[in-house]
């Protein structure tokens with residue numbers, strides 16, 4: 001790290017400890033405040049001497065520091081709060097953060113307002129849940145975060161996932177919850193797609209080169225918009241949705257087919273790779289690629305998208321196969337291989 005960077009960081013942390021913008025105004029009616037609307041008042045409360053420094057900084061550095069400051073949220077804590085008293089849960093699909101503090105009373109927050117200058121927050125809401133004081137935060141995008149306790153404050157830094165991971169994809173298990181998709185003899189599409197994605201997760205978990213965000217890993221049913229926005233907001237390299245096909249008229253059709261966005265060549269290439277790799281992994285008939293332009297998650301995707309129809313529940317042979325663990329695992333292997341091949345075609349490879 002260069003000296004200049006060290007100095008910048010020192011100044012940044014000094015300023016941070018003094019920046020105290022009241023962004024949460026406790027009211028008797030309920031604490032609900034739009035933080036981003038107040039983020040522009042940042043400078044007002046900086047300590048006088050540091051503010052002077054801040055003022056005389058070269059504009060470029062000042063902008064840099066201001067940007068840095070906007071990544072932080074600071075929440076005052078009662079004395080002696082330990083890290084183990086605090087639980088933070090993030091939902092990437094909902095873009096929310098839930099902070100729970102054990103054995104704390106929400107009234108503490110009324111007299112000790114949350115401070116910070118964070119510009120990644122759309123809304124923030126306090127409530128009491130039994131013995132826990134809770135904060136729900138609606139973020140404006142998908143973030144990773146770092147947290148620590150400093151001077152009785154919970155300091156949360158929001159981090160752009162691309163600052164953490166070089167290669168990001170989004171994997172979507174089709175359907176879920178009250179929308180089971182196609183079905184046959186009580187076998188539901190939503191369950192098979194989830195199993196395949198879970199097996200794929202085992203493979204990706206062992207691969208530190210690729211970070212995968214999942215639209216669901218349970219029986220939830222995110223909206224189409226939530227699914228595609230996860231990929232868009234993450235600026236994912238690839239967005240792959242997993243489905244199972246069915247033909248109402250005939251038991252005949254079988255094989256693997258992939259839908260793509262016709263106005264995006266990268267989507268087309270990606271879909272072709274998925275069709276080739278998946279049919280190879282499954283030894284299924286390769287039905288090739290076809291337009292998916294009318295499908296919401298396809299025409300709203302800003303990143304290369306493919307929707308893979310692994311096989312047909314309506315086909316007797318494939319119905320039997322799709323119900324087996326081994327076939328689902330092969331499908332997962334095909335998906336994993338498709339992602340590796342897609343990166344390889346982009347000129348990105350990894351050595352063992």
Ligand SMILES: [Zn+2]
Pocket residue numbers: 174175181182189243244
């Ligand atoms: Zn489907």
